[in-house]
Amino acid sequence: MTSPIGLHRVLEPSGVLPQAALRLDNSSEIGADEVRIAVERLNLDAASFRQLATKHAGDGAAVRAEVLEIIGARGKMQNPVTGSGGMLIGTVEAVGPDSPLGLKAGDKVATLVSLTLTPLSITDGLKHWDGGSEQVPCEGHAILFARSIAAVLPADMDPELALAVMDVCGAPALTARVVAQYDAPTVAVIGGAGKSGSLSLAAAKAAGASRTVGVVPVERERTILEGAGLADVVALADARNPVALAEAVTAALGGRAADVTVVCVDVPGCEHGAILSTADGGTVIFFSMATSFAAAALGAEGLAADVTMLVGNGYVPGHAAYALDLLRQVPAVRAMFESRLHHEASRATSGTAD
Numbered sequence: 001m002t003s004p005i006g007l008h009r010v011l012e013p014s015g016v017l018p019q020a021a022l023r024l025d026n027s028s029e030i031g032a033d034e035v036r037i038a039v040e041r042l043n044l045d046a047a048s049f050r051q052l053a054t055k056h057a058g059d060g061a062a063v064r065a066e067v068l069e070i071i072g073a074r075g076k077m078q079n080p081v082t083g084s085g086g087m088l089i090g091t092v093e094a095v096g097p098d099s100p101l102g103l104k105a106g107d108k109v110a111t112l113v114s115l116t117l118t119p120l121s122i123t124d125g126l127k128h129w130d131g132g133s134e135q136v137p138c139e140g141h142a143i144l145f146a147r148s149i150a151a152v153l154p155a156d157m158d159p160e161l162a163l164a165v166m167d168v169c170g171a172p173a174l175t176a177r178v179v180a181q182y183d184a185p186t187v188a189v190i191g192g193a194g195k196s197g198s199l200s201l202a203a204a205k206a207a208g209a210s211r212t213v214g215v216v217p218v219e220r221e222r223t224i225l226e227g228a229g230l231a232d233v234v235a236l237a238d239a240r241n242p243v244a245l246a247e248a249v250t251a252a253l254g255g256r257a258a259d260v261t262v263v264c265v266d267v268p269g270c271e272h273g274a275i276l277s278t279a280d281g282g283t284v285i286f287f288s289m290a291t292s293f294a295a296a297a298l299g300a301e302g303l304a305a306d307v308t309m310l311v312g313n314g315y316v317p318g319h320a321a322y323a324l325d326l327l328r329q330v331p332a333v334r335a336m337f338e339s340r341l342h343h344e345a346s347r348a349t350s351g352t353a354d
Contacts, residue, residue, distance in 0.1 A: 052066060060131025063131035171262070172203035197264035198225075219236065
């Protein structure tokens with residue numbers, strides 16, 4: 001008998017949910033409420049990819065080998081260091097008669113649940129991926145449970161573009177919800193030139209932010225974000241330096257801290273700076289899988305910071321449609337996404353992938 005949350009797929013240890021499991025059953029035979037997807041592309045989450053690339057000093061072949069090893073050993077893609085995974089796109093192959101997901105064979109879909117809990121099998125050895133980008137072309141299959149979430153890919157954009165947006169669609173949706181609870185708040189987005197950061201800046205403005213600050217770590221990203229015009233002010237600061245980050249945000253806001261701070265970086269050690277950058281009564285939203293929530297909680301206590309801290313769990317009702325609409329309605333966001341994808345494609349073409 002199948003479980004709507006996938007307990008029947010847990011091999012080790014028993015009694016835990018699929019996300020917490022060390023190994024999942026990734027066999028292709030589906031239960032009555034399951035769906036099997038022919039996988040075409042993975043999107044590794046930013047924190048996981050950065051950790052792997054750093055560990056292997058940019059050696060794409062070594063990154064590729066470790067991703068294959070993780071999937072082979074675990075039956076899912078879950079980075080053992082960051083604990084994170086990503087998402088995928090593919091075509092629905094088979095649908096159990098009791099599946100509540102509303103999918104049918106032939107649908108092109110993106111999964112909106114993490115690869116850390118998705119049974120996954122790769123059959124092509126990732127031979128078309130050079131290990132140098134977050135998007136991973138591949139062949140294989142994945143299994144969705146009754147409580148999984150998937151969205152049919154939109155017809156008006158390339159699948160790779162839709163995948164990149166859906167990978168981070170929880171960030172702009174929650175940002176918009178929080179910003180709308182304030183009266184014309186100031187908003188700082190740390191990591192504003194990235195995928196989730198650029199969407200969050202656009203969402204904050206659409207939800208009524210009076211002033212937005214995009215924080216980036218290097219001059220190249222400041223030039224990109226200033227050119228896009230998504231933030232009222234672009235500040236340069238290392239988010240791992242708490243004092244420097246807080247000073248950059250308050251200077252950009254005319255001497256005051258932000259009402260809402262959104263953390264969209266993929267490196268650890270940014271918790272205290274985000275808290276210092278946020279005014280009393282404000283909210284910090286952590287969207288990075290590199291976040292230490294113990295450091296955030298203890299840091300806020302130690303700083304006597306009266307801030308609400310939210311974990312961006314990646315799901316808000318309607319989040320995929322909202323993010324895709326932002327991409328359609330804000331040309332600067334779309335341009336940044338397309339430029340990123342073009343850069344990754346150019347790198348792959350000039351690389352040594354076999």
